[in-house]
Every structure is written in C-alpha cells, then in structure tokens.
Amino acid sequence: MNKFAVVVATLLLVGVADAAKILVLMPVPAKSHFGAYAPLFEELARRGHEVTVASPFPRKTPLANYTDIVLEDTFPARDSKEFNTFEMREASFPMMMYFIFKICSESCEKVLQLPNMQKLINSKDLEFDLVLYEPFFTECTYGLLHKFKAPKIQLVPNSIIPWSGDPVGNPSTLSYIPILVSDTGSLDFMGRFSNFMQMSFLVLFRAFIVVPTMDSIMRKYFPDPTIPSIDELETDTAFLFLHSHPVLNNPRPLTPNTIELGALHVKEKGKLPQDLQKFLDDAPHGVIYFSLGSNVRSVDMPEAKRNSFIQAFSKLKQKVLWKWEADSLPGQPKNVRLGKWLPQHDILAHPNVKLFITHGGLMSTQEATYFGIPLVAVPIMADQKVNALRAENSGYAIVLDVHNITEESVSWALNQVLNEPRYRENAKRLSSIITDQPQKPLEKAVFWVEYAIRHGGAPHLRSAALKLNPLQYYFLDVIAVLALIGLAVIVLTTLFVRAAIKTQRQMETPKDRVSRNIGGGVHKKQWYGRIVSDNKPSRL
Structure with missing residues (x-):
C-alpha cells in the first residue's frame, strides 16, 4: 500500500508539473468560430491545464480548470437592418469585405472597452505559458500577445485565410487553390485571374486599411511604446491551427508548424431531446x-x-x-x-x-x-x-x-x-x-498544444522563409541582379563590337577600302576620285 501511495503521489506531482496556464483570445461574436475549437479548450482543462477563455460564449456548466472571461456580444443586433446577410449578398466583393471589416473593427474597439477586458489589460500578476488567438479582424487585441510574452498559436476557424499563412511562412498556392472568399472553384484562366485579382485586393486592403486601423486602435488602449507592429507580433507565432481537411479544402503544401484539424468539433452522437x-x-x-x-x-x-x-x-x-x-x-x-x-x-x-x-x-x-x-x-x-x-x-x-x-x-x-x-x-x-485518420483531430490538437508548451514554442519548426522580406522570398533581388548583369553584358558587348569595328576601319589600307566597297551588278572600285569599272576606265 505504501508503494502504491508513492506511485500515485508521483504521478500527481508529474501531472501538476506538466500543467500549464493557457489564455484563449476569441473576442469575435461568431459562434461557429468559437465552436470550432471549444472542444480543444475543454479537453485541455480536463487534462489539468489552467485554461482562461476570453470570449462572448461562456460555458453553461462549470468545468474544473476552465475560467471564462465573459466578453459581451459587440456586433450589431442580429435583427437590425445593418446586419441583414441577404442584403450583403448583393454587394460587390470589395464592398462586402469593407462592410465586414467595418463591423469587426468597431466590434474590436468595443471589446477593449469592456470591463472584463480592461481587467485583463491592466492585470499585474497574471502570467501565461501559452496564448491561443484568432486572427479574423481581431488585431486590435494583439497588445495582449505582447503583454504576456508567451508562445502563441493562431486558431483559424477555416482553411488558410488570405493572410493567416504568412506568420508561419506557408507558400502561396494562388495558381491552383481558390482563396477562402473566392467566388469560383475553377482553375481555368478566368478562375485563376479572379483568384489573383481578389487576393491582390485583399493584400492591399489589409496592408493599407486593416492593419493601420487596427494598429491605431491597439495603441490607443495599449499605450506601451515597446509594442511591436501587428505584423511582427503575428510573425512570432509558434503554430498555425487550421480547421480544415485535404478532402474538404484541397491538398496544399504546409509548413511543419501548420496543423490541419478538420472536423475537430465533431463528436460521437449525443442524446436528442x-x-x-x-x-x-x-x-x-x-x-x-x-x-x-x-x-x-x-x-x-x-x-x-x-x-x-x-x-x-x-x-x-x-x-x-x-x-x-x-x-x-x-x-x-x-x-x-x-x-x-x-x-x-x-x-x-x-x-x-x-x-x-x-x-x-x-x-x-x-x-x-x-x-x-x-x-x-x-x-x-x-x-x-x-x-x-x-x-x-x-x-x-x-x-x-x-x-x-x-x-x-x-x-x-x-x-x-x-x-x-x-x-x-x-x-x-x-x-x-x-473519418479514416491515424489520430483523432482533438487528440492531434492537444498533442501539438502541449508540444508547443514543452519546447518553448518549438522555434525549430519555424520556416526560414520568415527571415526573408518579399523581395528576397520571391527572388526579386536575384532577378534584379541577373537582369543588371544581362544588361551590362549586352551594353559591354555592344560597345566592344563598335570599338572593334572602329579600330578595324582605322587600320584599313586604301586597297582594303576598295575591296570592301562592292555593290550592284557591276563591280566598281573607287580610287582617288576615279571610278574603275570592270568594263573600262573613265574619269569623274
């Protein structure tokens, strides 16, 4: 019995030692986004981790090690004219994206004003070993990523959204995979053209509207001057979790720290009313x-x-x-x-x-x-x-x-x-x-969360692409140098040929000049003012 007690005590101590403090930031009042990963938060709590979840969706029943920071729904009322999704369907793609961003940016600022969020922002004694966060127009909350200085995992409630692949260096697949909001699944010329144009719009839209707006809001509520840019905060992401599966979202190349977890939220059949x-x-x-x-x-x-x-x-x-x-x-x-x-x-x-x-x-x-x-x-x-x-x-x-x-x-x-x-x-x-997978999505997600904790964010899995700027990543600097070298070779060759021709002409004797001037049907030679014909001589 004494030996048994020692073993049990040892196992309990190991469990406590391995337990981590995890913060979940999901302020978007989109139930489907939260529901995609809710089973992961609950399972982490069941495994002994202290899980603090900041979201508009608190649990209805208590769960040990699971703490809710309740964030009220800051979206416009669902029954308001402003939020009629059927009318949004009539809008053009740029207008729809702007409308969604407008609602989300206003919602994000309201979230930072909530009392529970203010307590989290101004907390002095809270520490976390890992932060799980959503990147869908929530960038104004990224000041918390800097505040807690813990490894981060980005939770995408879909396949890769146009900018979520960048923090971990995922390659672009525009030529053969439609972007998340594409209106076509075709890979013909027009399909790829549409894909390229929509992606170009989103890149510019994010760079010149989304990021500056969110950065301004963030710095308004996080006055710490040492907070890096939003892009820097995202690039320090340890893992990217995608709620996708190759069958449903097309196979694509992914970095080792990008984990697909499609159907994570699907559980065994429950009991109906x-x-x-x-x-x-x-x-x-x-x-x-x-x-x-x-x-x-x-x-x-x-x-x-x-x-x-x-x-x-x-x-x-x-x-x-x-x-x-x-x-x-x-x-x-x-x-x-x-x-x-x-x-x-x-x-x-x-x-x-x-x-x-x-x-x-x-x-x-x-x-x-x-x-x-x-x-x-x-x-x-x-x-x-x-x-x-x-x-x-x-x-x-x-x-x-x-x-x-x-x-x-x-x-x-x-x-x-x-x-x-x-x-x-x-x-x-x-x-x-x-359903034919070597590991259930939930088990897979828990493994990689705990892996990130054990290995300090697993920097050994980060892509070297993150060290390159766009000019370097797309070989634009190399192409520019090769173009300059090619241009220099062409210019130098042209100059050399011209110089060689000029030198050759300067070294010609009068006889060489005569032999070079051949033309027409009659062979004529010019010699000091006289044209010599093959037929007979004559004077000028």
Whole structure:
C-alpha cells in the first residue's frame, strides 16, 4: 500500500508539473468560430491545464480548470437592418469585405472597452505559458500577445485565410487553390485571374486599411511604446491551427508548424431531446434538415424566396426540420417543424436525415460530410460559396444561387439529391475518408498544444522563409541582379563590337577600302576620285 501511495503521489506531482496556464483570445461574436475549437479548450482543462477563455460564449456548466472571461456580444443586433446577410449578398466583393471589416473593427474597439477586458489589460500578476488567438479582424487585441510574452498559436476557424499563412511562412498556392472568399472553384484562366485579382485586393486592403486601423486602435488602449507592429507580433507565432481537411479544402503544401484539424468539433452522437427524437424516428420517408447557420438567419430571407421553399416543401413526402428564428412561419406546411435553435450535430447523426439544406459554412459542411449527408447549398457570404462549390465538385451537393431561388429550382434540387443515389454514395465515400485518420483531430490538437508548451514554442519548426522580406522570398533581388548583369553584358558587348569595328576601319589600307566597297551588278572600285569599272576606265 505504501508503494502504491508513492506511485500515485508521483504521478500527481508529474501531472501538476506538466500543467500549464493557457489564455484563449476569441473576442469575435461568431459562434461557429468559437465552436470550432471549444472542444480543444475543454479537453485541455480536463487534462489539468489552467485554461482562461476570453470570449462572448461562456460555458453553461462549470468545468474544473476552465475560467471564462465573459466578453459581451459587440456586433450589431442580429435583427437590425445593418446586419441583414441577404442584403450583403448583393454587394460587390470589395464592398462586402469593407462592410465586414467595418463591423469587426468597431466590434474590436468595443471589446477593449469592456470591463472584463480592461481587467485583463491592466492585470499585474497574471502570467501565461501559452496564448491561443484568432486572427479574423481581431488585431486590435494583439497588445495582449505582447503583454504576456508567451508562445502563441493562431486558431483559424477555416482553411488558410488570405493572410493567416504568412506568420508561419506557408507558400502561396494562388495558381491552383481558390482563396477562402473566392467566388469560383475553377482553375481555368478566368478562375485563376479572379483568384489573383481578389487576393491582390485583399493584400492591399489589409496592408493599407486593416492593419493601420487596427494598429491605431491597439495603441490607443495599449499605450506601451515597446509594442511591436501587428505584423511582427503575428510573425512570432509558434503554430498555425487550421480547421480544415485535404478532402474538404484541397491538398496544399504546409509548413511543419501548420496543423490541419478538420472536423475537430465533431463528436460521437449525443442524446436528442425526446420530442425531436420522436419527430426524426417517426419519419418513414426520411427528414430534410434546413439551417443557414448562426450568422445567416432564415427570417431575414426575402418573402419571395421564403415562399419558394414553403411551396416546394409542401409537395414533399419527407418531413422538414427548419431552423427558423421566429415564433411562427406564415404558410407553414404540415410536414415542416420549426426550431429557433436546433442541435445540428446530433440531428445530422440521425439515420433518417436524408438531406441537409445549408448555407455552406465550413462547420456545417464538415459535419454533413462526417455523417455522409448530401447537401443542397445556398451560399450567402464569405467562404460559403467556395465551400459549396467544393462539395458540388466532389459530387455530393447541388449549389443554388440565392438569386435563383424559385419553387421550381428548389423542387428540382431537392428531387435530384433525394432520388439520385450518386449524391448519397459520394457523401458516404467522403465520410469514410474524413473519418479514416491515424489520430483523432482533438487528440492531434492537444498533442501539438502541449508540444508547443514543452519546447518553448518549438522555434525549430519555424520556416526560414520568415527571415526573408518579399523581395528576397520571391527572388526579386536575384532577378534584379541577373537582369543588371544581362544588361551590362549586352551594353559591354555592344560597345566592344563598335570599338572593334572602329579600330578595324582605322587600320584599313586604301586597297582594303576598295575591296570592301562592292555593290550592284557591276563591280566598281573607287580610287582617288576615279571610278574603275570592270568594263573600262573613265574619269569623274
């Protein structure tokens, strides 16, 4: 018994010694962003790490070692005219990006004014061994990255966003992978042209609008003059976590400290509320699940488009479960059930769900793929269109343009996916791929978090590309030198040839000059004012 007690005490001491203090900074009031990594925060706490989470999404039930710093939702009201996502779909790409940035930058400044954030900013005794942070228009909070001076892990709730690959030196893949917000999945000339132009806009937009604005806000609330630039703070990132998978987001070259964690948030099937369980169980023809996610609301849908779905649903033998954010739906068919909030993960895991009508958000797409559910996608904004196009190209989805929502188009898409076996077969095939991994995404994420703690941010995995400026990285300095050398060779060769010709002419004898002047059909030679013909001589 004494030996057993010693062993247990030793193990407990080892666990305490390995425990770390981890700060999570996720101030964006986007539930899908937070939900992508929430299981990681919880698992780290269960493993004995002290996890402090600054976000608008506190846990509903306490968890040991897990502390919430509650940040109120600083986005415009979801039911306001300003935040109608269906109207954003009408805007051009630059206007949409500017609109999103405007909302996010205003939100970021409001976050820094919150009492709980002020306590964190002005804390004197807090220390952390690691900071996990999100880079989506949250740069004004980066003063905290400097304040705590701990290794950092960037959490991207998607595949690489246009600027998130830079902090760890990931190579550009513009020529064959659409950027996150691209409106095309094509690799033909026009697709690549569109990709290049959109990326060029985003690079300039970030450099001349996003970073200066966020830097100004940051320095207003973090007056420390030693705070480096936003670019420097990001470049010191130890790891980049991506909520992506090669099947869903295209294979691409990644640095060793870039970790793909697609479907990290997907868990084993949970228990549904009794009434929902009965609704799904008692569906002999199956159920269609309809949700546009947490940021796109069905109630904001224009009336004509809403009626198109209602009329199409009324003709189906299947039941429809619709995430609808109001108490009632005018003209609601008998086979349609509404819910302001629905446990999407557990619904998609039910065997009677035959089809998922979605906005194409990555979390929704991953969950559907994980459980082998085919899609009808209606993308509205941000990454949704490129996610939907990938699903369509993979053969398990039909994409409906939001401008072409009619009763006929909706009915056609639903009947195609429900009645053509290939859609479900492709969904099941991709499900078998995404679930076939040597290590579960959550276990993988925990390993690399603890690896970063053990090895002080793992600087040995950092790419040498981070030491190069753009001129050096793209060989522009080498190309410039080679161009100068080539130009010098051309100039010197030209001068040498001209000098050689001039010298040769200066060394010519009168006889050489005569032999050089040959022309026409008659051989003529000039000799001191006389033209000598091959026929007969004559005087000038």
